Amino acid sequence: MLIRQKKPWEIAGLQATPEAAFLNRRALMQGALLAGGSGLLGALAAGPAFADTPDPTASLYPAKRNPAYTLGRALTPESVNANYNNFYEYGTSKRIAAAAQQLKTRPWSVTVDGLVDKPKTWAIDDLIRAFPLEERLYRHRCVEAWAMTIPWTGIPLKAFVEKMRPHAGVKYIRFETFNDPQMAPGQEVPFDPWPYVEGLTMAEAMNDLPLLVTGAYGKPLLKQFGAPLRLAVPWKYGFKSIKSITKITFTNERPKTFWEALDSSEYGFWANVNPAVPHPRWSQATERVLGTMERVPTVIFNGYGTEVAGLYTNIKGQQLYR
Numbered sequence: 001m002l003i004r005q006k007k008p009w010e011i012a013g014l015q016a017t018p019e020a021a022f023l024n025r026r027a028l029m030q031g032a033l034l035a036g037g038s039g040l041l042g043a044l045a046a047g048p049a050f051a052d053t054p055d056p057t058a059s060l061y062p063a064k065r066n067p068a069y070t071l072g073r074a075l076t077p078e079s080v081n082a083n084y085n086n087f088y089e090y091g092t093s094k095r096i097a098a099a100a101q102q103l104k105t106r107p108w109s110v111t112v113d114g115l116v117d118k119p120k121t122w123a124i125d126d127l128i129r130a131f132p133l134e135e136r137l138y139r140h141r142c143v144e145a146w147a148m149t150i151p152w153t154g155i156p157l158k159a160f161v162e163k164m165r166p167h168a169g170v171k172y173i174r175f176e177t178f179n180d181p182q183m184a185p186g187q188e189v190p191f192d193p194w195p196y197v198e199g200l201t202m203a204e205a206m207n208d209l210p211l212l213v214t215g216a217y218g219k220p221l222l223k224q225f226g227a228p229l230r231l232a233v234p235w236k237y238g239f240k241s242i243k244s245i246t247k248i249t250f251t252n253e254r255p256k257t258f259w260e261a262l263d264s265s266e267y268g269f270w271a272n273v274n275p276a277v278p279h280p281r282w283s284q285a286t287e288r289v290l291g292t293m294e295r296v297p298t299v300i301f302n303g304y305g306t307e308v309a310g311l312y313t314n315i316k317g318q319q320l321y322r
């Protein structure tokens, strides 16, 4: 019998994670995994390798580090981060790195539309070259109560939005991931609300923190990190940081997010980190730091309160922390 040795960063009992368990349960209830099971699981296990051309933007890395964003916590080693991911398009475990190699990141386009003066479909390499890239060290806190610290490289969302010139007074920015079950077997689960969607208010988007991420660890994004373009919103639970973005829409309608569509009582629109507000099924008071596996107290707004607390002082009657 083959017994796989657990790696030190694997969290006992978290292999079937809360979010993943939720998706699995749903799929089972709907008979999806049973009906189409062998196809889905087979494809996930196989994770065929694709020969990729070298990343056309590789020479832009490493980008200059912005010294304003440093932190009192060690960086998570890349080898840990790159083998412990949430990317449900490629399966419900944390070990999706191999399956994610099916993601084809060129050609790739990002469409910007909705209430905006300059709607545009960008070829990804033009987008990446149109803005100065910078490196920022950010904390990441998954709603499942594990945390990492990552050297992201990217474009401040604010700079991108300013260039696109949304209409005055527009309320929300909506992000969408690709939808292609051929390329992402997880999207074969038919009743999940694919594609993955996320959103921010425009006030949140214009804060200095949200980063349109193009790289990590001093090079272009690995596929499992959500190449070629993902978001990092470090004061919110990790599911807000949408991966592999293909569409950005300015809208006055609050986006219905993927996780909200699955279960709005557990995963809401705001999802600001708060140790005092438990998830309905577990406490958010502490978190496991991947790499060291230390359990440490969770901090309000994941430590970014000085920058973002003011965004919420006038919002009443809403669940801001779930």
Ligand SMILES: Nc1nc2c(c(=O)[nH]1)N[C@H]1C(S)=C(S)[C@@H](COP(=O)(O)O)O[C@H]1N2
Residues within 6 Å of the ligand: 019, 084, 085, 086, 087, 088, 089, 140, 141, 142, 143, 177, 196, 224, 225, 226, 238, 239, 240, 241, 242, 243, 244
């Ligand atoms: N498209 C897409 N984006 C996604 C997810 C996903 O499943 N699909 N998972 C989210 C969750 S729950 C987390 S914690 C982070 C994980 O990012 P990482 O794997 O780079 O740590 O991505 C977020 N973005």
Ligand SMILES: [Mo]
Residues within 6 Å of the ligand: 019, 086, 141, 142, 143, 144, 237, 238, 239
């Ligand atoms: Mo997450």
